[in-house]
Amino acid sequence: MPRIAIIAGAGPAGLTAAYELLKRTDIIPIVCEETDVIGGIAQTFNFKGNRIDIGGHRFFSKSDRIMNWWFNILPRQGKAAADTVEKKHDIEYATEAIIEYLCKKCMTSGQRSAVSGQHEMQITDRRSQIASQERNRESTIIRRPSPDPEKEDLVMLQRPRISRIFFKRFFFPYPIGITLLVAKRLGFINTALIGFSYIWRQMFPLKDETFLDAFYRNRFGDRLYRTFFEKYTEKVWGVPVNQIRADWGAQRVKGLSLKRALTHAVQDLFSSDFKKHQKERETSLITRFWYPKFGPGQMWEEVARQIRCCGGEIRMGTRVVGVHLKEGQVTSATLENMTTGATEQVGCDVFFSTMPLKHLMGMIAPYPPRRVIEVAEGLQYRDFLTIGLLLEKLHVQRKDGGVETAVPDNWIYIQEGDVRVGRVQLFNNWSPYMVADRKNTQWIGMEYFVNEGGDLWVMDDKDLIDLGIKEMETIGMIKREDVLDGCVLRIPKAYPSYTGSYPQLKVIREFLDAIPNLFPVGRNGMHRYNNQDHSMLTAMLAVDNIVAGRTDKSNLWNVNLEEEYHEEKNERYTKFRI
Secondary structure, X not given: OOOEEEEEOOOHHHHHHHHHHHHHOOOEEEEEEOOOOOOHHHOEEEEOOEEEEOOOOOXXXXXXXXXXXXXXXXXXXXXXXXXXXXXXXXXXXXXXXXXXXXXXXXXXOOOOOOOOOOXXXXXXXXXXXXXXXXXXXXXXXXXEEOOOOOOOOOOEEXXXXXXXXXXXXXXXXXXXXXXXXXXXXXXXXXXXXXXXXXXXXHHOOXXXXXXXXXXXXXXXXXXXXXXXXXXXXXHHHOOOHHHOXXXXXXXXXXXXXXXXXXXXXXXXXXXXXXXXXXXXXXXXXXXXXXXXXXXXXXHHHHHHHHHHHOOOEEEEOEEEEEEEEEOXXXXXXXXXXXXXXXXXXXXXXXXEEOOOXXXXXXXXXXXXOHHHHHHHHHOOEEEEEEEEEEEOXXXXXXXXXXXXXXXXXXXXXXXXXXXXXXXXXXXXXXXXXXXXXXXXXXXXEEEEEEOOOOHHHHOOHHHHHHHHHHHHHHOOOOOHHHEEEEEEEEEEEEEEXXXXXXXXXXXXXXXXXXXXXXXXXXXXXXXXXXXXXXXXXXXXXXXXXXHHOOOOOHHHHOOXXXXXXXXXXXXXXXXXXX
């Protein structure tokens, strides 16, 4: 009989695991997704032809393995996109695409770019399935001209990265750097004090970087930290910055500092090649990124299509409610149909979990040790809410009295304290194909960082849309009369929090590491605020381990650890650094 892998969750990590299993092993994946959409937080929501990217997903990685994987699914553009000429984008076009499909059926079954809701019949004859797989492992590589996004859908666009901070009704560059314009808007005396504060902190760094406030202050100085980082971070996480572990900064901010931002800015002025060469830059400072024509969900819908074509199962509206151990290994899982409530116990040889650790620990039988459960119950999360607004135009009021009806940003970070919105996405600038009528409308997403069950979470959609309109009017970005339509999306447990029992996470890790055929992968699966590429890498390495017969999972947990940060922290700042 074939070996079976049950995979909880059809997000980037879960689907990557299924794809890699089909490509490199004889293990049949059964992916269980409790919602009706593919992609997890990397899904693309379609509202009347206007698409929302939940949280914003730039397709950029310093891992060649990840970049090549993405380009194998969605080849790089070979021709101009709909807005390239009018927006004067500088694009590096590809000439040829080399695509390796999972099986021959993928090549002949029709290249559709959206598969959500098209649930294929589950295959029950496992022997026939394996025989079919072996027959299809013949050459599945094709070479073809790079796609034209105006004529084809399966294509990756190259896009300029423009993000700014909106503070005191001014725009500031993100990441923040001290330039003449910034100094003018902050005030020259204030800017000088920011500079002195930075130099002081470099001379006398805080030795204890356990929490995020010290991490920021050592890299940006106290005054700049309090101006741009403190209040916004509290808006995102809902707790004081001195209660958030610095591990979050080590993963998300990494090598970024005021010095690094200024250095990159100067190099950009004198070298166009450096500006284009993304791998030499800090991730937060990249100037270009890749993006699917119809948003991130398109990538995962195409991956799901290939998984189904090649014998894997993706059961939508199905969740894992039980994980059963025998002699220290997972032997089966209980699956529940979300529509009928019917349950089924399915035997498995491997189990991948992308579900929140809190949920996983509560469904394992026999029950984990009490200490493991206590740590799992203490893990905390931050939830996410997006208000989509379709507008005739923007109405961004400048300090000089002028008005901008469109802006070039992908994201705008809202630092203003008189509104609760944290970020604004402008989907026209992510891809022109995200908007049904891009020439006559502006499609924006207002992002709120909330707690499930809180006042915003339970608010009626109509009232939330009204709140979003009021807040955007308050900060001078839109006019109510320009609003055409709106919608609301809620995403629970979008961000694992580095608060609560997070410092004791190793208790759960040690328990899971002792189960050789259980692989926690992805953001929630490991309770780590990973980017999409890091989540995918954890899944790839898990399959690597299966192929190699490796039971040590330390390589999974080492993904996205900022070694330079930890080494720097251990030096305890004994020397002057600038």
